[in-house]
Amino acid sequence: MGNGAVLEVERLRKVFRVRGAGRGEEIVAVDDVSFTVAEGESLAVVGESGSGKTTLARMLVGLETPTSGRIAVAGADRSSPARRAAERRRRGRETQIVFQDPYSSLDPRQTPASCIDEVLRLHFDRTADERAARVAELGDQVGLDDRQLNALPGALSGGQRQRVAIARALAAEPRVLLLDEAVASLDVSIQAQILNLLADIRAATGISYVLISHDLAVVRQITDTTIVMQRGVAVEHGTTTDILDAPKHPYTQLLRGSVPGPGWKPVRRSRNGGA
Amino acid sequence: MSAAPAVADPLLDVSGLHVELMIDGVLRPVIHDVSLQIRAGEAVGLVGESGSGKSMTARAIARLLPAGAVVDGSISFGGRKVLELGPRELRGYRTDGIAMIFQDPRAHTNPVRRIGDFLTETLRTSKGVREDEAKRRAVATLAEVGIEDGARRLRQFPHELSGGMLQRVMIAAALLSEPQLLLADEPTTALDVTTQSEVMAILDDLRRERGLAMLFITHDLELAGAICDRTCVMYAGSIVEQQSSAGLNTDPLHPYTAALLAARPRLDATAERLAAIAGRPRSAFEAPEGCAFADRCPYREPQCTAEQQVLRPLGTSLVRCRRAEEVHPELRALSEKAGARG
Numbered sequence: 376m377g378n379g380a381v382l383e384v385e386r387l388r389k390v391f392r393v394r395g396a397g398r399g400e401e402i403v404a405v406d407d408v409s410f411t412v413a414e415g416e417s418l419a420v421v422g423e424s425g426s427g428k429t430t431l432a433r434m435l436v437g438l439e440t441p442t443s444g445r446i447a448v449a450g451a452d453r454s455s456p457a458r459r460a461a462e463r464r465r466r467g468r469e470t471q472i473v474f475q476d477p478y479s480s481l482d483p484r485q486t487p488a489s490c491i492d493e494v495l496r497l498h499f500d501r502t503a504d505e506r507a508a509r510v511a512e513l514g515d516q517v518g519l520d521d522r523q524l525n526a527l528p529g530a531l532s533g534g535q536r537q538r539v540a541i542a543r544a545l546a547a548e549p550r551v552l553l554l555d556e557a558v559a560s561l562d563v564s565i566q567a568q569i570l571n572l573l574a575d576i577r578a579a580t581g582i583s584y585v586l587i588s589h590d591l592a593v594v595r596q597i598t599d600t601t602i603v604m605q606r607g608v609a610v611e612h613g614t615t616t617d618i619l620d621a622p623k624h625p626y627t628q629l630l631r632g633s634v635p636g637p638g639w640k641p642v643r644r645s646r647n648g649g650a
Numbered sequence: 651m652s653a654a655p656a657v658a659d660p661l662l663d664v665s666g667l668h669v670e671l672m673i674d675g676v677l678r679p680v681i682h683d684v685s686l687q688i689r690a691g692e693a694v695g696l697v698g699e700s701g702s703g704k705s706m707t708a709r710a711i712a713r714l715l716p717a718g719a720v721v722d723g724s725i726s727f728g729g730r731k732v733l734e735l736g737p738r739e740l741r742g743y744r745t746d747g748i749a750m751i752f753q754d755p756r757a758h759t760n761p762v763r764r765i766g767d768f769l770t771e772t773l774r775t776s777k778g779v780r781e782d783e784a785k786r787r788a789v790a791t792l793a794e795v796g797i798e799d800g801a802r803r804l805r806q807f808p809h810e811l812s813g814g815m816l817q818r819v820m821i822a823a824a825l826l827s828e829p830q831l832l833l834a835d836e837p838t839t840a841l842d843v844t845t846q847s848e849v850m851a852i853l854d855d856l857r858r859e860r861g862l863a864m865l866f867i868t869h870d871l872e873l874a875g876a877i878c879d880r881t882c883v884m885y886a887g888s889i890v891e892q893q894s895s896a897g898l899n900t901d902p903l904h905p906y907t908a909a910l911l912a913a914r915p916r917l918d919a920t921a922e923r924l925a926a927i928a929g930r931p932r933s934a935f936e937a938p939e940g941c942a943f944a945d946r947c948p949y950r951e952p953q954c955t956a957e958q959q960v961l962r963p964l965g966t967s968l969v970r971c972r973r974a975e976e977v978h979p980e981l982r983a984l985s986e987k988a989g990a991r992g
Contacts, residue, residue, distance in 0.1 A: 423842035424813070532930050533700075562699040563869065567913035567926035574923070589843065596915035596924065619917065633843040634917055635872040637899065641850035643796070 381550045381583050382412040382435070382470075387444035389430050404430040406607040407444075412551065412600075417577060417584040419594040419615060421630070422604035428587050431604070432555050435585065436472050437463075449550055468498050471544035475556035477536030481528040487514075487539040488524040494546040513542040516579075517572060534565035538572070545576065554586045558593055570596050591634055595619055603627045660687035661863050662711065662831055667723035669703075669710055677720060678935035680706050682887040682942075684723075685961070690830065691861040695874030695881035695895060699910075699931040703887040704867045708833045711865070712750050713740060728830065745776045749824035753836035755816040759808040765819055766804030772827045791822040795852050814845035821852065831863045839868070850877055871910060875899045883907045886942035887934025893967030901982055903969040906943045908981040912988040925988065941971065949977045 389405040405427040412418045422428045433439040435446060437453065445454045448469045457463035474480040482490065488510050495506045514524045517538040528536055537557065544552055554573070558566045574597055577584060588594050594601060594615060601618045603611040603626065611624040622628045632642070669681035681703045688694045696704045709715050711725055713732060725732040727747055735743055752758050759768055769791075770784035779787070789800035795818040797803055808816055817837060824832055834853065838846035854877055856862055868874050874881045875895040883891045883904065891904040902908040912925040929946045938945050940955035947954070954972060961970045971977075 423844065534930060562931055563910055564699065564913050564927035565930060567915070567924035570915060571924055571926055590915075592915040592917045595917060595920055616920075629844055631917075633847040635870065635876045636917060637872075637875075639872070639876045641847045641854060641877065643848060643851035643855065 379414040380411040381414050381449055382585070383445070383447040384411070384435075385409050385445040385447075387431070387434065387446065388442050389427075389434060389439060390442045403607050405434070405441075408602070408604070408607075408609045409444075410600075410602055410609070410612065412583050412585060414550075415577065415581040415583060416600065417586065417598040419586045419588060419598035419601040420604060421588060421591065421594055421601055423589060423630075425606065426604040427607040428604050429555070430607075432472070432553055432585070432587050435551075436470050436553055437466055464498065468547045469549055470551045470553060471547050471549040472553040472555060473537070473540045473544050473557040475559050477533050477540055477560070480540055481536055483528050486525050486527060487519065487531075487542065490539070491524075491543050491546045494543055498547050509546070513546055516545065516576065517542045518568075532565075534561055534568060537561060537565075537569055541569075541572070541576075545580075545582075549582065551583045551585060554584055554588075556587055556589070559588070559590060566593075573597055591619060591631065603630070659689075661690045661728055662686075662688040662865075663724075663726045664707075664711065665724045665726075667707070667710060667725065668721070669706055669715065670720040671706075671716060672718045673935070678933075680887050680934050681710065682934050683961070684884075684887075684889055686882055686889065686892070688831065688863045688865060690863050691857065692880075693857060693864040693866055693878040695878035696865060696867045696884060697869065697871055697874050697881055698884035699869060701886075701931055701933040702884040703934060704884050705835050706887075707884070708750065708835050708865060708867055712744065712748055712833055714750070741776065745772060745827050746829060748831045748833060749827060749829035750833040750835065751817070751820045751824050751837045753839050755813065755820045755840075756808060758820065759816065761808050763807075764804065765806050765808065765811070768808075769804065769819065769823050769826060772823075777827070787826060788822070791826050792819070794825070794856070795819075795822045796848065797822070814841050814849065817841060817845075817849055818852070821849070821856075825856065825860075825862075828860075829862070831865065833865050833867075835867045836869070838873070846873075853877070871899060871907075871914075883910075886932045886937040888942060888970060889961055889968070890943065890970045891968065892961070897967065900985060902985055903964055903967055903974050903978065903981070904943075904971050905947045905949050905977060905981065908984050909946075909948075911985050914988075916988075921988075925984075949973055949980075 387405055387408045391402045391404055393400040393402060408431060420428045420431060430439060434441050440456055441454055445452060453466055457466055491510045491513055492506050495501060495509055519538050523531060523535055558569050561569060576582065586598055598615045601615045602609045605626045611618060611627045618627060619631065622631050665685045667681055667684040670677045670679050684707055696707060698704045710721060721733060766785060769788040773779040773784040774781060785804060788804060792800035792803060797818055838849050841849060857864055866874060866878055875898055878895045880892060881895045881898050882889045885906050891907050902911055909927045913927055915924060927946055932942060938955055940957055941959045944950045944954045959970045959972060961968050964974050
């Protein structure tokens with residue numbers, strides 16, 4: 376509470392029980408993770424497959440229920456499932472998500488304008504004119520023109536689709552925007568456009584970001600703080616600059632050292648890698 | 651760092667390759683005037699964004715283009731004219747001439763067949779190797795790519811292996827037929843960075859130990875820089891620049907390469923703003939007349955779109971830009987500003 380924390384996560388834990396063969400076995404996907412995100416702060420959650428970063432993200436947006444621990448957004452607890460539709464909508468409005476693949480996250484038969492309008496109708500009490508003005512404003516903010524707003528997703532490029540996904544998320548006026556590998560599938564030249572856009576939006580609206588990513592250069596570009604996860608555990612937590620310039624945990628050092636760059640040579644850790 | 655490169659004849663010689671594909675019912679160009687050579691033991695990078703034609707180039711070399719493709723130009727491999735091979739010769743070429751590995755190993759394995767079947771199929775069917783011998787070789791090759799418990803792995807199904815493990819199996823499968831050239835199409839893009847490092851090290855070792863030539867396709871300039879001898883940059887179906895991989899990251903010659911380098915976020919510093927390239931990458935058939943990059947290029951002049959650009963020598967490199975000498979100092983300053991502080 377206080378100190379302008381919009382997102383508080385305390386001792387969060389998620390255990391999955393294995394069904395079928397190997398029954399009774401438990402997998403701890405997220406193990407005792409705590410952090411806070413201040414208003415306007417951008418936090419990165421970094422890790423490889425199996426690190427628990429996606430499970431963490433799914434709990435933050437309410438797609439998974441934590442086994443134990445506490446999540447609060449703007450002071451309101453959301454560790455347990457919403458009991459009423461109004462409560463579910465409120466939670467949805469406060470935390471929005473942009474997914475990795477802009478080709479599967481949009482309805483192919485709905486125009487961006489109609490898709491954004493739907494979000495506005497759901498969350499706010501506005502007239503059709505007010506909504507149309509807001510759709511145009513959001514389009515403007517993410518760099519989509521009128522023609523693109525009224526085209527079907529099939530006619531849009533990957534970068535344009537990701538702009539639609541961002542506009543749709545912003546339409547709910549969320550406090551926290553969860554970016555789940557949101558630029559990972561974009562070409563370098565388009566990725567730069569979207570990263571600049573995300574920086575502009577944060578500067579203009581004071582929104583907070585939680586970026587789930589495996590790309591340390593992207594993390595550096597748009598986040599202030601970073602959590603490094605390995606097998607469900609947050610092994611290092613600090614400012615993004617400290618973590619990338621002076622990683623302390625061996626796993627963070629390994630991640631940092633695995634990124635190709637000037638003078639980089641691939642390393643063979645063992646003849647028998649158990650990856 | 652090849653010691654005496656100029657003497658040997660290239661193993662692969664692609665010259666003036668043009669490819670047209672049926673897209674929306676119309677034949678459209680996707681590869682335009684691609685020429686490249688690879689010598690035995692040499693690794694050549696092919697870098698570009700989506701739609702640049704890099705995968706299609708590899709597919710053309712493997713004669714794996716979609717049906718209805720129209721191919722022009724020549725591809726010669728160890729003296730064989732690849733585009734003229736009959737069915738039987740083609741099978742031989744794909745058995746011990748070339749092998750290909752792909753980005754998504756799961757899409758290129760049969761989920762209901764065991765790893766052992768998959769690995770030994772070529773040996774048993776094309777090379778007439780007996781099953782127990784084929785299995786022995788498979789286990790030995792798995793060990794070479796870092797999988798020690800090969801005998802157990804042969805009995806497993808693809809879903810029982812992680813992505814990194816399955817990609818190693820793909821590499822082992824590619825190596826079992828003892829090819830001379832490996833076409834690697836984004837083999838590490840779907841892998842975690844630590845696994846990528848491991849897989850790249852394996853490929854690098856194999857190249858040195860076996861004198862394997864490699865065409866390495868990636869969108870990551872730094873990865874290409876780290877493991878290839880030379881790198882070609884593709885844009886809209888054409889090679890726009892070719893030079894030593896080390897030079898590419900610090901001293902780009904084509905405005906597109908320089909723009910790509912400047913657009914990347916950096917690991918060692920936060921940019922105030924990334925230098926995004928206006929517009930989006932083009933396919934060959936969408937590109938403007940003359941220079942394909944002209945509509946996104948800050949150095950564009952009317953001449954650039956008036957005349958067809960050719961890939962021409964500049965120093966020891968090749969570049970497809972009529973203003974290359976003129977803009978070189980600016981591009982160099984740009985890339986110094988953008989990076990190389992690491």
